[in-house]
Amino acid sequence: MKDLIKQGSRLGLIFGVVIIFLILFGLTTTLSDILGEFVNIESRTRTGNPAGLMIFFAILSLWAGSKSTSADRSNFKSALISGVSVSLIIALIISALILLVGYLDSIDVSMRDYLAQLDHLSVSFLLYGRELAAGVLITFGIFFVFGILGALLSYWYETKKVGEAIQKQAFILKDKALDSKLAKRYIEHPRAKWIGYGLLGLVILLTPQFLGKYWNYAMGTVGIYVLMGLGLNIVVGLAGLLDLGYVAFFAIGAYTMGLLTTPAPIALQLGFWPVLILSIVFAAFAGILLGIPVLRMRGDYLAIVTLGFGEIIRVLIRSDMMAPYLGGPQGVRDIAGPSLFGLSISSEKSYLYLIIMGILLTILFTNYLQNSRVGRAWMAMREDETVAQAMGINTLYYKLMAFATGAAFAGLGGALFAARNQYTGPADHTLMVSINVLSLLIVGGMGSVPGVIIGAFVLKGLPEILRELELYRLLVFGGLLVYMMIIRPEGIWPAPRRMMELHADEGDGIPPEEGLVGEEG
């Protein structure tokens, strides 16, 4: 009993502190707005939706309550005790905070000087637009009642075996579906795989038709990140070279496209397609140039040098010194679009198709590369560089090639990006791009094509969907990365290889070295 209360209070404390942070960052406001919109309740205050806030608090306390019984879910009394202790602690902490904030606000203490999110309006929002006492009481009530409710729900879920029942039902349904004639005919059909691909292709082909201008643009951005992710995947995932300056090649692709197709600052005005090829070639060449000095570096040193390289390129394109050639801080404007078979490509939709084409080609190429002599050489290098060399692999050559290949894909992405935006400037090529691409690899799953696509959707697509959260994207990023590293170090959709690598020890618990002796012994 004592232990239960102790445990419960500790959990309550953790949740309480996290919620305080959410409030102080002002994240509650935006989340409440989204929730409010979701349940269709009009906002009455200017800063946020009080009904949404109540729902948000209720969800949080339900969650906390359900977590509280994780120690022993099958015993009603212990579930209740831990539920009460958790919700009491959270309710006390949050009400105390709101009481304090509300009181300070009522005696006209300006908290904005210290906490930017706490102005008069947001304080009244935290009180649901009501009096101090009423607001605090409502908060307390919500956390207390829903916390206990959460604990009881999880007790019910556990004792009635709801989870198992659902799983069982799902299995039965799946078996039934697989047993049905239609499914059998489909699965056993020799061309089933190709029909599947065909359907997928059709979906990809039709989706842009149904998306609006804005969404086509947003998906285009996601697509460009998929391109870069696939490229970086070769460098980091396959060859094991940690490259933090990946944005440099993106910038080179974008600027090649910008400078060679526009009348100013360099009056060449070549066509889109030859320049697209040139962008890829230049980026690959830059990859080799970067590769030469860092060839003998490994791990951390390599990461730092490449980081510096990315910054050099950014500073260079920003600088006044290069402004006559590169456009300086203003960047390059009025980049003209391409035309294909007499059709001019200028709308967001047609660019999305172009990007999708690029992605499909890239997937094809990387797949071929991965399963070839070259891909194996890269993997061997990642596993053990010394032995790889002793296997007759020219490690210097293959390292340069990994850099060049990865850079080529980034160059393609950059060129498409610049052409689509009809503009490119230093602001497009910050360190954040490199970090984004690396993060999407980690979140999605290193070495896996579907993983890269999912990662790009999560990191570039989600912020577009949750536009209101834009401000907190970095916060969410960081949180997500830490969470992923702890819960799923292999990523959302990992390559089977990597999953086995990371979970190999969980198999039989015996390291292979101890399983001595061959079969003949």
Place this chain on the structure above:
Amino acid sequence: MSILETRGVTKRFGGLSAVDNVTIQIPEGSIYAIIGPNGAGKTTLYNCITGFYPSDEGDMLFQGKSLVGLSPDRITKKGISRTYQNIRLFPAMTAIENILVGAHPRLKSNWLDAILHTPRQRAEEKEALKKAQELLDFVGLKGKGDLFARNLPYGAQRRLEMARALANDPKIILLDEPTAGMNPNESVVMMRFIENLRDELGITILLIEHDMKVVMGISEFIYVLDFGQLIAKGTPGEIQKNPQVIESYLGRGAAGSA
């Protein structure tokens, strides 16, 4: 004619000469052994031959041509393979992939072939895979091709390492304690296996070994190293009778284990 030859090879680490003026000659198609107490410089000599360490003095000849100054990959391409004392497979690659990496110098397709998936590349891959399967069978790992190297049992890892070393059709293979960690039965199997390599594939064998039964059982000629210096050479019979060897190696070894 000797296929591999060292002439006065010396390797120093600071003031210590790990390998000191060592001259050996390995005739083609033979099984030769290098023995010596721990720290005698046997593996260092291997590392010099395979280009891991640059040697400080002397010359190393493979088929009459000098190996000095060549990088490890160039030396491997000439037809010298090796295995390692502490197994060094690519742990997160499958057994068959390990062998295919070993076949790297033998294969010709470049990155352009790979990207374009040319018929030439596909044919080569198919052939390479077939040969890798054969090698896998040859070392007794049939059906284990898709397992990760790190998940194989110890003995199987040793044999996989050997299959990998064989994949590039070497002319000579340098084995570093091939029977380390094996029981007497397994050692006998390994001995037969090594003899097979020479008899069936015609590969010259140089081995470092501590197990005297193995050394005396299969090698035709033995070099003895101590403190980096060559202290004796001869047939197994001569070495067993050599007083200097008995004193500095066998004697001390016996004392150490007693």
